[in-house]
Amino acid sequence: xxxxxxxxxxxxxxxxxxxxxxxxxxxxxxxxxxxxxxxxxxxxxxxxxxxxxxxxxxxxxxxxxxxxxxxxxxxxxxxxxxxxxxxxxxxxxxxxxxxxxxxxxxxxxxxxxxxxxxxxxxxxxxxxxxxxxxxxxxxxxxxxxxxxxxxxxxxxxxxxxxxxxxxxxxxxxxxxxxxxxxxxxxxxxxxxxxxxxxxxxxxxxxxxxxxxxxxxxxxxxxxxxxxxxxxxxxxxxxxxxxxxxxxxxxxxxxxxxxxxxxxxxxxxxxxxxxxxxxxxxxxxxxxxxxxxxxxxxxxxxxxxxxxxxxxxxxxxxxxxxxxxxxxxxxxxxxxxxxxxxxxxxxxxxxxxxxxxxxxxxxxxxxxxxxxxxxxxxxxxxxxxxxxxxxxxxxxxxxxxxxxxxxxxxxxxxxxxxxxxxxxxxxxxxxxxxxxxxxxxxxxxxxxxx
Ligand SMILES: [Cu+2]
Numbered sequence: 001x002x003x004x005x006x007x008x009x010x011x012x013x014x015x016x017x018x019x020x021x022x023x024x025x026x027x028x029x030x031x032x033x034x035x036x037x038x039x040x041x042x043x044x045x046x047x048x049x050x051x052x053x054x055x056x057x058x059x060x061x062x063x064x065x066x067x068x069x070x071x072x073x074x075x076x077x078x079x080x081x082x083x084x085x086x087x088x089x090x091x092x093x094x095x096x097x098x099x100x101x102x103x104x105x106x107x108x109x110x111x112x113x114x115x116x117x118x119x120x121x122x123x124x125x126x127x128x129x130x131x132x133x134x135x136x137x138x139x140x141x142x143x144x145x146x147x148x149x150x151x152x153x154x155x156x157x158x159x160x161x162x163x164x165x166x167x168x169x170x171x172x173x174x175x176x177x178x179x180x181x182x183x184x185x186x187x188x189x190x191x192x193x194x195x196x197x198x199x200x201x202x203x204x205x206x207x208x209x210x211x212x213x214x215x216x217x218x219x220x221x222x223x224x225x226x227x228x229x230x231x232x233x234x235x236x237x238x239x240x241x242x243x244x245x246x247x248x249x250x251x252x253x254x255x256x257x258x259x260x261x262x263x264x265x266x267x268x269x270x271x272x273x274x275x276x277x278x279x280x281x282x283x284x285x286x287x288x289x290x291x292x293x294x295x296x297x298x299x300x301x302x303x304x305x306x307x308x309x310x311x312x313x314x315x316x317x318x319x320x321x322x323x324x325x326x327x328x329x330x331x332x333x334x335x336x337x338x339x340x341x342x343x344x345x346x347x348x349x350x351x352x353x354x355x356x357x358x359x360x361x362x363x364x365x366x367x368x369x370x371x372x373x374x375x376x377x378x379x380x381x382x383x384x385x386x387x388x389x390x391x392x393x394x395x396x397x398x399x400x401x402x403x404x405x406x407x408x409x410x411x412x413x414x415x416x417x418x419x420x421x422x423x424x425x426x427x428x429x430x431x432x433x434x435x436x437x438x439x440x441x442x443x444x445x446x447x448x449x
Contacts, residue, residue, distance in 0.1 A: 056139025090417025119237025
């Protein structure tokens with residue numbers, strides 16, 4: 001009898017171990033040197049990549065599941081991975097010296113991600129960013145909804161740019177005085193999914209979900225689909241509260257946009273161009289080519305809109321708890337420092353917030369440059385621009401603060417830990433434009449009095 005009980009208990013234990021091992025989806029990511037073929041050169045360009053490709057593999061997982069990513073560093077310098085936009089345990093956020101030690105060459109690190117929210121995310125290193133990301137270390141992470149809507153197809157467009165030189169290599173000087181004095185490193189070759197002006201094939205009548213990601217070091221895009229009506233259904237991974245038409249959206253490094261686009265039934269044989277209208281003269285990013293075939297029946301459904309949202313009136317009685325003035329000055333390790341309140345990372349002017357308490361932050365850009373400000377671990381709502389109420393029907397994790405502009409945001413910290421906050425123009429961040437928000441679980445004694 002005793003033997004039987006023992007056997008039964010062992011069996012239960014084995015099953016639970018088996019279940020735990022089966023519950024997490026495991027992905028191996030190897031960061032290593034490799035090659036990428038650009039159309040400008042006869043020979044491939046040396047790059048750094050994940051699993052031999054740039055952008056890295058598209059990782060897909062269902063919301064509510066656990067994803068284990070085993071990073072193996074085959075580079076000749078340390079690295080980490082940050083999961084841009086994911087709200088996860090702080091120890092998995094990938095910031096060296098803050099949430100983990102940098103992963104040394106030849107070493108592994110296991111990222112355990114519990115996927116709480118569906119959406120379009122991306123991953124990239126958080127060590128020597130301006131060089132590692134520019135050399136090609138970046139990839140896409142899609143967290144799928146529990147129930148998938150009947151889209152005809154989904155197209156992922158990872159926008160990026162590269163500064164290439166005549167001998168077919170990546171320009172090897174990083175954080176140059178020119179990049180630092182301007183809006184970072186803008187490349188001379190723009191790619192979508194690593195290709196120059198690729199073609200995407202669709203059929204007439206199709207309803208397509210586009211997922212756009214800006215993975216460039218510094219370039220801001222303004223994507224427009226000429227001749228097609230594009231509806232924004234999610235910004236920075238999260239569904240919007242009101243669906244709106246895509247028009248002049250400043251799509252800065254780090255941002256994501258999910259679009260709902262129906263290909264007209266009579267468009268067989270036509271082509272549509274995805275343009276970047278950010279510069280004075282638009283230029284084509286990609287071509288949407290419609291097959292010359294009879295139309296399919298367009299699926300009818302309502303895309304999800306946000307159920308959980310930060311209402312603006314939540315912040316009505318909240319005073320500004322932090323103002324960060326953004327400007328450059330002489331100093332720092334690169335000779336030009338980009339400061340937040342004239343202080344440079346890691347000696348930054350940091351913020352301390354409490355879990356669940358609404359906070360108001362002002363980013364005041366005293367410079368004439370662009371600063372897409374990104375906060376790890378939270379989403380926020382833009383409340384005001386230059387003291388005028390903003391009407392964005394969505395939340396974000398990255399907001400572009402224009403020259404001399406003042407942007408007021410509201411947020412409620414939902415995860416404790418230390419969450420870095422930085423400009424996503426990577427050269428500005430490298431020059432010091434980074435700080436952190438510490439989120440503590442307990443109220444401070446003085447607030448209880
Ligand atoms: Cu900046």
